Structure formats: C-alpha cells, structure tokens
Amino acid sequence: MSAPETNTTVAIEQQQVAELAAQVEDIVLGPDGNPLSKKALKKLEKEREKEQKRLEREAREAAERSAREASEVDCAKENYGKAPINMSQAQTGTKWTEVKDLSAELAGQTVHVQARVQGSRPTGSKMCFLVLREGTATAQGLLVVNNETISKQMVKFANSISSESLVSLVAKVVVPSEPIKSCTVGDVELHVSKLFVISEVSVTLPFSIDSASRSALDYEKDPALNRVLLYTRLNNRVVDLRTTANNAIFKIQAAISQLFREYLTNEKFTEIHTPKIISAASEGGANVFRVDYFKRNAYLAQSPQLFKQMCIASDFGKVYEIAPVFRAENSQTHRHLTEYVGLDLECSFREHYHEVMNMIGDMFIYIFKNLETRWADELATVRKQYPSEPIQVGDKPLKLEFKDAVALLRKHGEVIDDFDDLTTALEKKLGRIVREEYGTDFYMVDKFPLAIRPFYTMPDPENPQYSNSYDFFLRGEEIMSGAQRIHDATLLKERIAACGVPVDDLADYIRAFEYGCPPHAGGGVGLERVVMFYLGLEDIRYSSLFPRDPTRLEP
C-alpha cells in the first residue's frame, strides 16, 4: 500500500510553505521574475497603503454593522441556538418524525425532527438551505427571514452550523414546486421554524461524507474529484461509517448472520459459545496469538473446531457458533484479517457426510436468495457506490470433485499436480471457468487431497490420498472450508502422529472420542469474506467495522 496523505502530513507541508514564504517576503519581484526598480517599488508601496486603508474601512463598517445587528431586536432569539447537553433533563412526550418517514402525506403538518446537517447553502442573507440526514435518508430544510419567527440572525446561525453537527428542529412539511433531486426524500421539504444544535462538530472533519460516498462512476465523469483512500477511511472510521453504503454493508453483514441462524435454528441446531482463551496452540503451532494468563501462557483460539467437536461427543447433535477467531498470520493482503467473525457449525450424521455438506449448500442458497429479496434496499444502496452484479446461483449448489476441478484447469491450459493445493490465482481462474461452463458463481468442491487438510479430516475410504473434505466458493474465492471429522480415537491418534502435531496438547480432545462419538461433519465460514465476495468489494477491510491486520490495531 502506498503512503497515503494523512492530516498530519498535510499540516507539516502547510507549515513548510509558510516558512518559505516568510523568508522571501522582503524581496519583491516583478512579473518578469527580477527585483523591481526603486520607482516601481514606491508605486507599489502607495498601492499597498491604499489597500490597507480600504481594508481598515471595511473592517470598521463590518464592526458597526455587527454592533447594529446585535442591538437590533432579534424577533427569533427563542427559536434557535445551541441546546444545553442532553442529560435527560425532561421527558416532554414530543412525537418525533424520522427523516425517512417524511412524505407528501404529512404536507401541512408540523413535525419534530432530529438529524445531522450534512451541508448548508446560503442564498443571500435572507435564506438558507440545509441538507438534513438521519441514517441513510436525507431531506432538504429551508429557512427564510420573515421578521416574525425567523430573523436574519437565525438564518446566519443556520448557515454557520458546521457539517455533521446534530440538530433538533421544528418544521412545517411543504410540497416544493419541483421535486428535490439531491435528497432521498424528494417530494417534500422542511420549512424550519425552530433550530437547535444538540451536538456540535467543533473540529475539522477528515473528509466530507459527500467525498466518502463517491462511486467509480463519479470518478469516471470527473477524474479530478477528491478520493478518500481506504487507509484514511479506516483511520477515521467513525466518520467513514456514516456513508449510506457503509451503513448498508453492515446491515447486510448482520443479515447474513441472521439468515445463517434462521436456517440452522429451523434445522434444530443449538447455538454454543466456546472459549477463546485456550491452554495450548492446539490446532498447529504457528499463527497463534499468545496471552499472559495469570503468569501462565495461554493462546487465542484459531477456531472453535476442537470444542464444537467435543460438543458433538457430548451428544449436542447439531451445533453452531458465531464468534471472533484469531489468526496471527503476518500477511498484509486484501483478504486476510488477524481477527474475524467465524460462522461455525458441526453436525452429527447417520451414514454419509454428504448429508451435512448438502445441508450447508442449501443453507447458503437460502442466505443468498433471502438477501436479494428481504435486503434489496440495502443491496441497491451498496451497489450504487460499489457497483457489482448480483451473483448467479441456481436452486441447488453445483458440486465438483477436486479432481474434476484439476481437470477443468488443465483443460484451460494449467499445468498442475494431482494433489497440490490450489493457489488463489488458480481458484479465481476456476471460478471464471465454472461460471462460463456451468453458469453459477457458487459451488462446492469435494474430496480434497488428504495431505493438504488438517489432522482431524476423515480420509476417503476409496482412495486414502483424498479425504472427505470440501470447500465452498463464491465468485472463485473460498468462503467455507469443511469436512467429515475423524470420530474414532485410534485413527485420530494415527493422523495426529502422521501430521506431526504434539499429541499432549490434544489430550482432552482425544479423550472426547475415547468416550464414544458419533460420525460428524461441519465447516467454518468467514463472515467478512462472504460479505466481501457477495458484494464484490475490493478489500476485506470494507466488510469489517474496525478491521485488524498486522499493522492495524486502531481505532
């Protein structure tokens, strides 16, 4: 990532320019770049004196005007100002109207609204337009001096409100002569009669909501427009998150979890919560964060894998968990986070792990179909700033075997080994091939080579070089990894030894299977990845509220 322009570097540059300017002030250059003659200097001095007098006169007049205005009776002085801090002084029973609910149906009525001032625009000294924003809805506010309820001072106050300040206002709902195109509420405007600032922005904003809300299309039309870099957005995430696209991205993130739970609750799964602080780096030593735990070493769980399997050994039958997982992977890529939200599930079965695999496939179809219908507004909002096509998907997910995927890639010119893992580039190419040949953006790849899967993966009974494991892909990128797990303690110990994992760290886990455990399969989904690939976002940091990577711990 290239070094971005931060507030600090801008401030430093301004200071340097000011210092250089101070050094050259005494040497006066003519239009040709050479120092001026004495005569010309004298002339210039006279002009300067004249200019100085003009400025002084103007300042004097402004002061007089200001004093005159101050002494004028402000007919509206009760109707505006800065409200005291809300400390819950009173409950007035006022009925408040949300900006999104403003419509021509309310025309003529007086409403109470709380909103942010996204921007203001004076028109002469007698009129002021406000863009009022509440959530993802915007409406136009208007103040016109009438020397009764609205004074010149009040309009001046309205104009002076800093962007993003929160106001409480009383207004009449009026249908304008022509619709307001610049706001989401187009059929009415608010004629403000009372206006109080309830939370003032007293510092300079890092960027405007307008510039943070621009799409690729806006930049195509006008390449000179200011761009807000991801780095700057994340450093100032609280302001960045106020854009309607970001608001919608996190509504969609929440929707995916909600649909995941809906489907699994209906399938009689039980939600569980497993510990994140664990005694050993039990899933493999690398990529694990160490924690000081009362003078002992502890570690952050890389997944709930071992614990959700222990719940299966405890006869919980079907379990899921939504919780943070931690990966101390020192890779600064567009699709890695050191902390992300895992949607994990584990399910006992009777005969064949495809019972579970197919169920998970159906679950994703359920999630995708419901997103497009029940969250259509939010999807449209995101796609306005970040254009993407809805995914192509049928009623059942496509199922390929790993060896079929290898064959497809070879057919398209790739030279690859039978048992090597697919690189990210190959996965993406496979995604394009599958889309062309099968017309779907979502598919499951089954029967991965055993050697590239974790120790707890059940080998394929027909060919022990393969395994009963699967990955799910969306637009050519992996969103879930899963498998039938080994439920037999003896076989498990063999595989642990074969994979070179320290068996002592896994004592409690192995014992769970010695106490008897049904066959089971499951998987783990990265929530931010599903959001990212579903919405076609360029970087996973767009789909994490406050992302964490090897260099980012703040905000």
Next chain:
Amino acid sequence: MSAPETNTTVAIEQQQVAELAAQVEDIVLGPDGNPLSKKALKKLEKEREKEQKRLEREAREAAERSAREASEVDCAKENYGKAPINMSQAQTGTKWTEVKDLSAELAGQTVHVQARVQGSRPTGSKMCFLVLREGTATAQGLLVVNNETISKQMVKFANSISSESLVSLVAKVVVPSEPIKSCTVGDVELHVSKLFVISEVSVTLPFSIDSASRSALDYEKDPALNRVLLYTRLNNRVVDLRTTANNAIFKIQAAISQLFREYLTNEKFTEIHTPKIISAASEGGANVFRVDYFKRNAYLAQSPQLFKQMCIASDFGKVYEIAPVFRAENSQTHRHLTEYVGLDLECSFREHYHEVMNMIGDMFIYIFKNLETRWADELATVRKQYPSEPIQVGDKPLKLEFKDAVALLRKHGEVIDDFDDLTTALEKKLGRIVREEYGTDFYMVDKFPLAIRPFYTMPDPENPQYSNSYDFFLRGEEIMSGAQRIHDATLLKERIAACGVPVDDLADYIRAFEYGCPPHAGGGVGLERVVMFYLGLEDIRYSSLFPRDPTRLEP
C-alpha cells in the same frame, strides 16, 4: 473450594490398600484376632488346596464351554458385532427413527435407531436389557435368544457393550405388558434384531451418567449415593455435558440469546461485531489480559463499550453484540469467570435515557415470559435435577432509585452510606426485601452514585453526586449494568480527567464525539449470569460450556 476427590486420589488410595494387604498376607489370624495354631493352619491349608482345585476345574470347564460355543454355529453372526469406522462408505437411504419419536403409534413396525447404550442388564444367559439414550430421550431395548436371528453369542455381545458406546440397531417396536418407568419412552420397547457398535468406549468413564444426573432429592433419600463434584465434572466436561440437565441448560442458554435477538431485531437494532484485540487497556488499566501482537503489546477487550458507542457516533442508531468479553480478575468465586459471553446493546434516544432503560426492562420480561412457555420442557428437565422455583415477575419491571434501595436496606437494619456501592451481601438482602415487599424477583435500580460508575457515565442533571445509570437484578443478583453515556466531548474529557484515566489511550474514542454524536444509553448483560440466576444454579461454571477462571484453562 475444598480439595475434591479426583480419580487420581482414588487410584492412589486403592494402591495403598493393596500394598498393606500384601504385607499382612503371610500372617494368618483366627476369628479371635490371634495367629492360628499349627493344627488349625494345616486344616486351613487343606481347605485352600481344595478351593484351588475347584477354581482350576471351573476355569477348565469355562474354557471348554467357550471353545464349544466358538465351534457352535452362530446362527446370528451377521446380526451383531463392531462396525467398521464410518468413513461415509455408503448412502443406503435408510430411514432412521429418533428415540424421542418412538411411541405406540409405531407398534409392530421395524425401525432403525442410532443411540448410546447407557447401561445393560443381563437376565440369565438368554436375555439382555439395554437402556438406549439419544439426546435427552431413553428407551428400553431387549434381546432374547431365539436360536434363529438371535444367538446366545449375540446376547453375550450385547451384555459386553461398554456403557456410553454408540450402537446402530434394527428393532421391532413392541408395546410391553406394563409401562417402562425407568425410561423417558415408557409405552414401547425395542426388540432388537441387529446390533452393531459404531463407536466403542474403550476407556474407563470418569463417572456414570446416572451418578452425574442425581438431584438433591436423590441424596436426601440416600445420602450414601456417590456424588460427582463440580471439579470432577469440569475435568471431564464431555461426559458431564451428556446429562439431560446439562443438555437442557445449554438449550436455555441458547434460548436467552435467541430471545434477546428476537426482541432487538423487532426494535430495529443492527447486530455488530467489534474487535476483541485492542491497542490499549482503555477501560481502566487493571483486569486486562495482555496479548503478543506482532512484537507489540495488545489487550483483550473487557467489553465492546467504546466500540458500540463509536457505532452510535457513526449513526447506526441501535446496535447489539453477542460476543466473548475478557476479565483478568484474579477472583475464584461462584459468580466470576475470566471469559464470558456479553449481550451488549447501545441505543440513541431523543429526550431521556428512560426511553432506553424501559425498553431493556421490557426486553427482559419478554425473555422470561417466552422462556417459561416456549422452553417449558427444557426448564422442567433442569429443575428435575436442580430444583428451583420459576421467578416471580409482572408485566412491567419494578423500578427503584438507588436512594430508595438504600432506604429499604436501612429500614431492615443495615447501616450504610448514601454513596457507597452495595456489596454482594447487601444486594442479596435487597433482593429478599424487594421480593417480600413488591412480590417480584426482577427489578431495576436507577440513579447510582456517580463516583462508583465508569468515566463515560452521564451525571444526573439534578444532583451531580448521582448519575443516569442503572443496574438490573434477578433474584437479588446483578445481571445487567447500564447508563446514559456522555455524548459531549468536552464533558467526556472532564470526566476522564476526574477519574484519572489516561486520556491518550482514548484518542479515537473521544474524537468520535468531537465529530458529533446523539444522546444514547445502553447496557451489558452477562449471559452465564442470567442462566445461573434464572435457573437458581449454585455456581456460574454450571452455565458455561467450558468455563475459564484464574486456575482453569482446560478442557
């Protein structure tokens, strides 16, 4: 906690007894306790020889019988045995019946069942009873030698299956002559015709499910019954969790989260996920776990407090999060965990924080009422082993002010200061008083003293010694703490300074309010505490799947 009897100590004691026995073997004592005469010794020796011969004869006969049996044609040898490990070799399309679904409606039908053998009881050599358990349901299985489909060898095999092993069986559903009282399925039994072990328990169980399932009432009836201590349960949690009470406890835990989400989703809250790894111990320096983060120091979040407030500053309006929270508190009590599940919410409001406080109160009532109706079976199951009365609660929660609570306690003999925090003992006493005077187990205490609340708490506008903060209580124990938060940056900085919190660690947080933030309030609930107090459990570890405390990191 007193030192509990563990498996290790039992094993050591048994070894000591065996060693002492070996030392005294050569000295033979008569019934009077003195060594025997030579004559008596000789007589004893003869008796011993006779006994020796009898044992040898019996062993010879048993071996012959065994050989004869082995050579006998086993008419049922295809019908039982140890199944190969399920590696998803086949999908047969078999229809499986769950134990809980067995009933007289199925009488005469042949069913396929997978279940654990909770216990077996031979009746002569021709018959064997099995207690079959699946989830929380149990049924009786029966094998009788018929020399056609069931051989003596098969019955012997059934008898030899170790407790808690999983079996797959085919059986006929038969209505017994009288109901089976010892199983949850009482109106039918299973006449087994095929029986295969699919997961064998090959080690000694730490305790039986029967002994782990006993209630206080069982011990009242028979004080000599073996007790499974909490410490032993937790060391062997996978077996412990198989009891029907534990299974139900965690269904209720999941239900509380589900109802929390149901209520808040209906109120238009958005679910969020905030980072657990943070850069500074920002909520106050103590009680925080340190993490190695790529050669820097990082910390585990003690709550999502600062981040959920930042989401309010980002105009998310209403947010909630269900996620682990971490407290490095070195206190080994019945109600503290170092990692627990936080149900957190934060909500902007227009006028008064009571809008939010009352909503949260209504939410709890919704949770409690729905638990009693929709999870009545699970509650009954828990209460069978851990008897408790359902909580008393009306349609609206009782609301007290802190000063009223102090007055109530004083009225009942306590000498306390106006502004001191209530001790756990005082809270419990208050719970008893409130139950007596108001007939409710659930109430809210409002307006806590400012000095005993965190820096972000909004002071009371009328009396700055108090604050706009509240705790919710269940059976006299705190289950939620919340408040109106300070949304004004200037006041916030004042309070941070007054509380002596390092302001630099809070830079991003403070900036969120400088960019403008609506008034808001919220709270944080400890999920395990709600489960514990609602069910009247004695220790919070009963309501955590794999609890973590200062000395426990495993399993």
